[in-house]
Amino acid sequence: xxxxxxxxxxxxxxxxxxxxxxxxxxxxxxxxxxxxxxxxxxxxxxxxxxxxxxxxxxxxxxxxxxxxxxxxxxxxxxxxxxxxxxxxxxxxxxxxxxxxxxxxxxxxxxxxxxxxxxxxxxxxxxxxxxxxxxxxxxxxxxxxxxxxxxxxxxxxxxxxxxxxxxxxxxxxxxxxxxxxxxxxxxxxxxxxxxxxxxxxxxxxxxxxxxxxxxxxxxxxxxxxxxxxxxxxxxxxxxxxxxxxxxxxxxxxxxxxxxxxxxxxxxxxxxxxxxxxxxxxxxxxxxxxxxxxxxxxxxxxxxxxxxxxxxx
Numbered sequence: 001x002x003x004x005x006x007x008x009x010x011x012x013x014x015x016x017x018x019x020x021x022x023x024x025x026x027x028x029x030x031x032x033x034x035x036x037x038x039x040x041x042x043x044x045x046x047x048x049x050x051x052x053x054x055x056x057x058x059x060x061x062x063x064x065x066x067x068x069x070x071x072x073x074x075x076x077x078x079x080x081x082x083x084x085x086x087x088x089x090x091x092x093x094x095x096x097x098x099x100x101x102x103x104x105x106x107x108x109x110x111x112x113x114x115x116x117x118x119x120x121x122x123x124x125x126x127x128x129x130x131x132x133x134x135x136x137x138x139x140x141x142x143x144x145x146x147x148x149x150x151x152x153x154x155x156x157x158x159x160x161x162x163x164x165x166x167x168x169x170x171x172x173x174x175x176x177x178x179x180x181x182x183x184x185x186x187x188x189x190x191x192x193x194x195x196x197x198x199x200x201x202x203x204x205x206x207x208x209x210x211x212x213x214x215x216x217x218x219x220x221x222x223x224x225x226x227x228x229x230x231x232x233x234x235x236x237x238x239x240x241x242x243x244x245x246x247x248x249x250x251x252x253x254x255x256x257x258x259x260x261x262x263x264x265x266x267x268x269x270x271x272x273x274x275x276x277x278x279x280x281x282x283x284x285x286x287x288x289x290x291x292x293x294x295x296x297x298x299x300x301x302x303x304x305x306x307x308x309x310x311x
Contacts, residue, residue, distance in 0.1 A: 001097050005042035005290075007078055011071040016088045018098040018205050020044060022061045038067075038080065039205075041100045041156075043290060047080035057086040062206050064088040064098070076299075099204045102158030106144055109161050116168055116191065122184040124236045125244070129188060131229050132195065142198040147207055149197075153282040157204055163278060164191055170274035178266075185240065186267040189247035193271060196222025219258060223248045247271050284308070 002015040017038035025035050034049040034056075047069065049056055059065050068084035102109070117133055120126040132139060148154030148163040168190035175183035199221055200213030212221065223245050230241045246268055252259035253272035263269040283303060288310065291298055298308040 001040070001094075003042040003097075004038070004040050004045045007045070007071050009071055009073045009078060012069070013071060013080075014066070014068050016064055016066050016093040019059060019061055019063050019065050022059070034082075036082070038065075040098050041096070045078055045080060046074075047082050049082045049085065051083070055084040056082075059085055059087050064093050064095075066092065095205065100156035102156055102162045104158065104162055106158050106161070109158065109165055110140075110144055113161065113165055113191065116165070116172075116187065119172075120184045120188055122188075122240075124230075124233055124240065125184050125188040127233050128226070128230055128236075128244075129191060131233070132192065139195075139198065142203075143195070145203070146198050147201060147204070148194060150201060150208060153279045153286065155207065160194060160197055163282070164194055166278045166282075167193065167271070167274045170277060171270060174270045174274065178270075181266055181270060182243075185243060185247070186270055189244055189251070189267060189271050190274065192222065192226055192244075193248050193251045193275060194218060194222065195225055196220070217258060219249060219252065220260065243267065251275050280304075 002013050017040055019036055020039040021037040023035045024032060026032055032052060036047045038045050038047055066086050066088045067082050069080040069082040072079050072081050113133060117129040120129060144161055145157055146160040147156055148159040154163040168187055171186045171190040175181045175186050196218035200210060200218035202208050202210050226248055227245050230236050243265055246261060246264060250259050250261045250263040250268040251271050255262060263272055296310045301308050
């Protein structure tokens, strides 16, 4: 297996990669070519197929493809000039080599999550968490294996659970530092804030938005899921339920970031800050780990709206 992260400019390679995206484009001279994004568990890389000859067999997005290519550089990023393509045969690849996986152990993260659930003292909130993370085996399987995003941050197997645990840990710290915060409400909201992503984003290796994900988004989908299950718990306090759903609806903090509501209670403010902190720091971590730059400065990054530098 020739992993993308080990490629160097000037190499000729023959390898199998997952076709993450395929676009048919046209040059200024009117010549048709393919622009593709290829992926393995270490990284993604852009590729171009300039000559659409008999050496280029038919393939589609989400296919595993066997390629012959030359590694070039464009705008200081590696790129593949692909000469030959065919859909890879079964046995020529192991799907596990193409799915980025959390560096944390999945079973250990799940055990940590269950311990966090047990710290919630309010009986209705704890029962709700148990309904999701103890009783619903199908949901648990999806939650443990899902990513937290199509791209940007935690876009790997186990990323959703890793992100949710990290946000819950930050929220636990904030609740300990500000006694006015309802810790049980905040920790419950943290563990549940992204549950809608199990239906918003498809399973690996596709890891793309579903139709419902495009039409509604994980915030609204998650709020529906939480309210529906809370409604089924006898005696769930109505105000507490509304506060929990509000935290989920407001966890992106701003309307322009996709939240249907801006935070109105202190727990919602704390959750949105914790979510943003973990997402941004994980994004920066992934940028640092993925860079091939030899110098300290990494160039302008749109997410951070800044020129980034190694420290």
